[in-house]
């Protein structure tokens with residue numbers, strides 16, 4: 314299967330089955346903004362729940378936070394985003410399209426007569442590169458003036474830094490400790506694309522770990538290991554995961570060291586999470602810009618210091634896409650193509666499909682009652698329309714790991730068929746055991 318074909322097929326499956334829709338589609342869509350449908354919202358929620366569980370609930374040294382999207386404008390001066398969160402862009406004076414200056418489709422040097430616009434093909438119409446800030450601006454209060462400008466946050470991390478003392482004091486944590494947050498972020502990306510890989514509105518799952526200077530390198534290594542294991546526990550193909558270390562010219566302005574977790578997408582190896590050693594850059598800058606002391610007093614050693622920060626920063630949308638890409642496969646079964654989303658049961662949107670073999674002999678009643686039982690424990694789906702093979706196929710495409718069929722035998726021995734999505738193997742399981750049978754299998758590693 315050609316790689317671009319895989320993405321096209323995935324985008325079409327996502328729409329057909331209700332994973333992801335284009336935003337405002339009936340108006341022609343809004344560029345690189347996407348909406349999650351009934352299955353997509355479950356998939357993304359499972360990703361976020363697993364992250365929250367691993368980062369907050371399973372640990373004693375990390376607290377949760379939900380900071381507002383809108384923040385004081387000075388935050389973004391301190392963070393370096395006002396001055397430095399920019400991309401060099403060029404405009405075509407002819408067709409008015411805008412491109413990143415390093416867009417590989419541009420032939421020649423932008424600003425020079427030889428440069429050719431990749432969209433309209435005009436020569437000499439591309440401007441010199443100009444810096445363009447990626448933050449979305451809006452206005453707070455009734456007056457549209459500079460004083461009232463606020464930004465939609467381009468990362469959730471800053472909400473953690475400005476609340477670091479509040480959380481430290483209210484939770485009575487001691488360093489080393491972390492603060493975790495999941496929330497929306499916005500970037501006016503100029504070359505967005507590849508479906509939900511790079512979008513203008515997305516969700517981040519970020520954790521900032523505050524450590525004593527000198528212990529940062531050790532913590533950085535620990536966090537690298539833990540985060541890679543988390544991705545493996547999602548069931549992702551380990552051969553498609555690797556590390557990419559940032560070289561000196563790639564490092565962000567705040568970072569002393571950075572490693573990306575990369576996944577091999579059909580469009581190449583790409584970052585899905587960044588682990589950064591941010592040193593004391595963030596607390597130092599916020600201390601300077603706010604005039605408030607943010608240092609920490611360590612009682613055991615009688616020392617005062619500005620903590621260093623190790624950050625783990627992942628995108629929930631990007632990981633949802635990674636799961637979909639990794640799970641998609643087509644197989645020939647009895648002369649027909651079967652499309653399967655082989656999602657790990659722990660992230661699958663629906664855990665079980667329940668089917669009466671036929672709509673008579675009390676089978677629908679038994680199946681409905683079983684469905685209601687299961688639905689109390691995990692998302693399940695009832696389907697009594699069409700041939701049983703077609704019902705299985707519909708669940709295969711949705712990534713549902715188990716299909717349960719109530720048939721003639723059920724009426725006599727109170728067992729049902731449990732069909733496994735990946736192997737298509739069928740087991741007989743007692744009706745009273747089905748909920749536990751599935752329940753035990755939908756809990757993932759690392760939970």
Ligand code: GAP
Nearest residue numbers: 468470510511512515585586587626627628631
């Ligand atoms: N606080 C550090 C930070 O924001 P980043 O590397 O810019 O670092 C971290 O972003 C993660 O956020 C990325 O690895 C990616 O998963 C996600 N992300 C960033 N920009 C995105 C976009 N435009 N669309 C979707 N996800 C994005």
